Amino acid sequence: MSALGTDSMKDDKKMAADGGFEPNIVGFLCNWCSYAGADLAGTSRMQYPPNVKIIRVPCSGRVNPLFILKCLMDGADGVLISGCHIGDCHYSEGNYYARRRFAVLKNFLEYIGIDPRRFQMSWVSAAEGDKWAKVVKEVVEDIRNAGPNTISAEKK
Amino acid sequence: MKIGVFVCHCGTNISHTVDVEEVAKAAAKLPNVHFATTYKYMCSSPGQALIADSIKEKGLDRIVVSACSPSLHEKTFRKCLEEAGINPYLVEMANIREHCSWVHSDRAQATKKAIELVKLSVAKVSRSKPLSKSFIPIEKRVLVIGGGISGIQAALDVSFAKFPVVMVEKEPSIGGKMAKFDKTFPTLDCAACILTPKMVGVAQNKYVTMHTFSEVVEVSGHVGDFTVKIKKKARSVDLKKCTGCGxxxxxxxxxxxxxxxxxxxxxxxxxxxxxxxxxxxxxxxxxxxxxxxxxxxxxxxxxCAIGAIDYDQEDEIIEEKFGAIIVATGFKQFDHSVYGEYGYGKFKDVVTGMHFERMANSSGPTGGKIVRPSDGKEALDVVFIQCVGSRDEQKGVPYCSRVCCMYTAKHATLLREHNKNAQAYVFYIDVRAAGKNYEEFVKKAQDEYGAVYLRGRVSRVFEKGGKLIVRGADTLSGSQIEIKADLVVLANGLIAQDDATTIAQMLHIQYDKNRLFTEAHPKLAPVETITSGIFLTGACQSPKDIPDTVATASAASVKALGLMVHDKLEKDPLVARTNNDLCSGCKACYLACPYSAIEMVEIEDRKLKRKRMVSRVIEGVCAGCGNCTAVCRMGAIDVEGFTNRQIMRQIEAL
Known part of the structure; x- marks a missing residue:
């Protein structure tokens, strides 16, 4: 468990009515694959937990590592980045950049004591509505287990 | 700043899980929100009128439409804003349908999430800037990739409008798969009789340039201005000199x-x-x-009397410019070797539908006789097996290939036409004959040509006494059947070409899990791709018969011609832009840009009183991916529509 981890401070706002922890997760989805995949999950009426709020970006390569840090600093319990499958980037190579950039960031986050489960990446194509639903379920479960993010509380 | 929030019920699509009134009430309390309301269908004319009227009456200057996915209606609402007199880029959509009401069932939770999504959009739009469109010139030439029936039809249609077409075909001749067929269903026209005039029409057309035995190797640029490298493989024969004497x-x-x-x-x-x-x-x-x-x-x-043979010819790469690209790369027959039970490869007399076509063809290898490849004797009892690599998830092809039922009915008919003593047996799962005169054609094969249709799968094919024994089930009578056959014909399905993914990646178009190219919209944009200026026709998008292929070819041509008739094209202003004051000229963006849309230019810095290098975005080439923004350590380059300020504000809102 990381130093800034889970058990010490509980943020009351994050507790659902029944006392269970409902994580607040930010999703950065590329416009062409993952956002469209999430749309497809909708048109196919697949059910998944409502914890991920999606910010649409043109490409996973658009996501500046600062955005992730900002999310975690501002109290998000987790961040999910989803882009096109490697090789299928609408902009040919944006997701290659993203993959490398965030592999480094993930290590860095772990190094500074942030539970690596809080930052996840996935590759979901426009045809994979089912995969999007599955990814959300898994990520929500992972971050639920990681517990509330207390960095923002410490900041205050 | 006066933001208006408009929450859509979408009939009951949204309102059945999301309390839209509650969303509007919560939205009204958000910073800078001046007005919030709901309406049954925001995209309808009265819905749009509601937005336009509210803009005028309440002096709104930014709008959030809380409805469906922006991929569906962002354009609709931009237009609505423009007509109401405010900048079309001051609207944001909160996707509370696909990303909320359709995927959640708990009303309280869904409503809460919808409010959060609206919050995101309000945050973003509060930092939006008015943008204006730019224009890019259009190169009035069309590239057609593939010289099968779909490419041929597309080239002829475009050339009819007197725009230059370049056709690239990887084989030495155009004609594609259709050239191999004997007859075509449901009319039994001879394939060559209807195809060859079109092939010659392409060759003689002054607007069409053919590059056969050639491949597209590189595509760059964007709609209106594609730069394409074509590799002309060494034919070793001079195309200009050769007279075709033989x-x-x-x-x-x-x-x-x-x-x-x-x-x-x-x-x-x-x-x-x-x-x-x-x-x-x-x-x-x-x-x-x-x-x-x-x-x-x-x-x-x-x-060769005229000296057309050239052993020293080398592959040549030519570069040409196009305004639009039509992709007509076609299909590949499913490789049935994975069906071990049918004995292909083991028994010479188990063949595919395409073999049957070649045998039935009078200019084919058997001179039009349906024979057993093993001994050359005429085949009398022929078993056709349907759905070989179609509707079989275990073999990786879950879809129906659409043409196999029909071509098998055609083969059964041709078999009897070639030899009146021959008998066709067809093992099928369902007969799918949806098309004009298709059902009648299958019925005719059964009634007039005596084809016996057996509903069931074949479990095994084996050899006994020089004949092939086909063992299968007849599920209608509930009995096991064995048929002694001279020839077994497999109705192979249609799958994507081997290089489909390479082509898709080169063109920046998408493909689905079956590697078939994905259209921009499954119903409303079936020949467009998500990359503007690139259109699809024929079986590269999904299995199609000849009539459908020709129809999509004409449709794709019309789409391409729609571009050709314009001199310039409006371009979305959602591109990157450099702030010269912040740019240090480090070249990080220049190196990271996948489109080479960034150039380094020298500017005169008045403060420093010297010249220095900064990056500049070439607007026509920039696709707005934003990769440059993520590498810029100065925050000097930003992409309109998804600026750092907008995204940071969104993050803060959560």
Whole structure:
């Protein structure tokens, strides 16, 4: 468990009515694959937990590592980045950049004591509505287990 | 700043899980929100009028529409804003349908999430800037990739409007799969009779340039201005000099199996794939030719009176510009070798539908006789097995290939036409004959041509006493059946070409899990792709029969022509832009740009009183991916519509 981890401070706002922890997760989805995949999950009426709020970006390569840090600093319990499958980037190579950039960031986050489960990446194509639903379920479960993010509380 | 929030019920699509009134109430309390309301259908004319009227009456200057996915209606609402007199880029959509009401069932939770999504959009729009469109000129030429029936039709349609077309075909001749067919369903027209006039029409058309035995190797640029590199493979025969007399291949001593005849016949090392080939110019198969393998022979060069044979020819890469691209790369037959139970490869007399076509064809390897490849005897009892690589998830092809039921009915008909003593048995799962005169055609095959249809799968094919025993189930009578067959014909499904993914990646178009190219919208934009200026036709998008292929070819041509008639095209202003004051000229963006849309330019810095380098975005080339923004350590380059300020504000809102 990381130093800034889970058990010490509980943020009351994050507790659902029944006392269970409902994580607040930010999703950065590329416009062409993952956002469209999430749309497809909708048109196919697949059910998944409502914890991920999606910010649409043109490409996973658009996501500046600062955005992730900002999310975690501002109290998000987790961040999910989803882009096109490697090789299928609408902009040919944006997701290659993203993959490398965030592999480094993930290590860095772990190094500074942030539970690596809080930052996840996935590759979901426009045809994979089912995969999007599955990814959300898994990520929500992972971050639920990681517990509330207390960095923002410490900041205050 | 006065933001208006408009929450859509979408009939009951949204309102059945999301309390839209509650969302509007919560939205009204958000910072800078001046007005919030709901309406049954925001995208309808009265819905749009509501937005327009509210803009005028309440002096709103930014709008959030909380409804469906922006991919559906962002354009609608931009137009609505423009007509109401405010900048069209000051609208944001909160996707509370696809990303909320349709995927959640708990009303309280869904409502809460919808409010959060609205919050995101309000945060973003509060930092939006008015943007204006730019214009890019259009290169008035169309590239058609693929010279099968779909590419041919597309090229003819575009050329009819007097715009130049370049057709690239990887085989030595145009014509594609259709050129191999004998007859076509449901009318039994001879395929060559209806195809060859079109092939010749392409060759003689002054607006069409054909590059056969050529491949597209690189595509860059964007709609209106694609730069395409085409590799013209060395044909070893001069296209301009050759008259197609045929002396060379008559004398060539090397015989190899013919790809065109599906391995049933032979061709020479210098060959035209089939007699009606266009262009009627041979090609040397350098893997088989004695000159290239052993530096001997050279007969073709000796007999060619006009000196058209050129052993020293090399691959050539040409570069051309196009305004639009039509993709007509077609399909590949499913590889049935994974069906071990059908014994393909083990028994010579188990063949595919395409083999049957070649045998039935009078200019084919058997001269129009349906024979057993093992001994050349005429086949009397022929079993057809349907759905080989169609509707079979275990074999990786979950979809129906659409044409196999029909071509099998055609084969059953042709079998009896070629030999009135022959008998066809068809094992099928369902007969899918949806099309004009299709059902009637299948019925005719059964009633007039005596084809016996058996509903069930074949479990095994084995050899006994020189015949093939086909063992299967007849699920209608509930009995096991064994048929002694001379020939077994597998109805192979249609799958994507081997290089489909490479082509898609080169063109920046998408493909689905079956590697078939994805259209921009499954219903409303079936021939467009998500990359503007690139259109799809034929079986590269999904299995299609000839009528559907021709229809999509004409549809794609119309789409391409729609671009050609314009001199310039409006371009979305959602591109990157450099702030010269912040740019340090480090070149990080220049190196990271996948489109080479960034150039380094020298500017005069008045404060520093010296010249320095900064990056500049070439607007026409920039696609707005934003990769540059993530590498910029100065925050000097930003992408409109998704600026750092907008995204940071969104993050803060959560």
């Amino acid at each position: 002396a060379c291949y008559a004398k060539c001593p090397v015989k190899v199996t013919s790809e065109f005849d599906e391995g049933l016949g032979k061709r020479k090392a210098i060959y035209v794939p089939f007699p009606q080939a266009v262009p009627n110019v041979p090609v040397i198969d350098r893997n088989a030719c004695l000159w290239f393998t052993k530096k001997t022979c050279g007969l073709c060069k000796k007999v």
